[in-house]
Amino acid sequence: MTDRRKQGLQKMNEVYGWEMPDIEGDPYFDLTVEHLFGTIWTRPGLSMRDKRLLTLAAVTAVGNSDLAEIQVNAALHNEEITAEELKEVAVFLTHYLGFPLGSKLDGAVSKVVRNRKKAAEKGSGEDRKANVNAAVKMHSGKTLDDE
Known part of the structure; x- marks a missing residue:
């Protein structure tokens, strides 16, 4: 494993707040890990909070409530x-x-808060698995169950 890939996976884990699997041999996932997380998310100049807020603004602007939920949860x-x-x-x-795009983000926040509360009450890891699957699918087109 190259240093950039190792750094990218570490940053990806930090950004999402859980352990992401290393999906080797998938060119899109490789680019995501090595460039997006290994180069862009590790650049100095903006805090993690700043980067998170910018990401939330961008995904809200394009109406991607699935990605908004992942970012809100993380x-x-x-x-x-x-x-x-x-x-x-x-x-x-x-x-x-x-209003339509802003309300999608508001709905994503409410859904994530509700789901996190339910998961905490149950003490289960099911919410975590769903979030990992969603992030893996977003970056590779697969889920953990596809392996």
């Missing part, structure tokens, strides 16, 4: 942003992106 897991702050982000972005 932000809460990593304690970078509180649920209340995420609700304020949705209100703020609504005024720049419009």
Whole structure:
């Protein structure tokens, strides 16, 4: 494993807040790990919180509520942003992106908070597995169950 790939996987794990599997031989996943996380997310100049907020703004702007849920969950897991702050982000972005897109983010925040509460009450890891599967699918087109 190259140093860049190792650094990328470490950063990917930090960004998502859980252990991502290393899917070798998938060119898209390789590019994601080595470039996006090994080069872009590791650049100095912006804090993790800054990068998370920018990512949330971007995924909200394109209407990707699935990715918003992944980012919201990771932000809460990593304690970078509180649920209340995420609700304020949705209100703020609504005024720049419009009600339909802002309300999608608000809905994603509410859903993630609700699911995290249920998972905490159950004490199960099912919510974690669903989030890992969603992130793996986003970056490789596969899920852990496909292996």
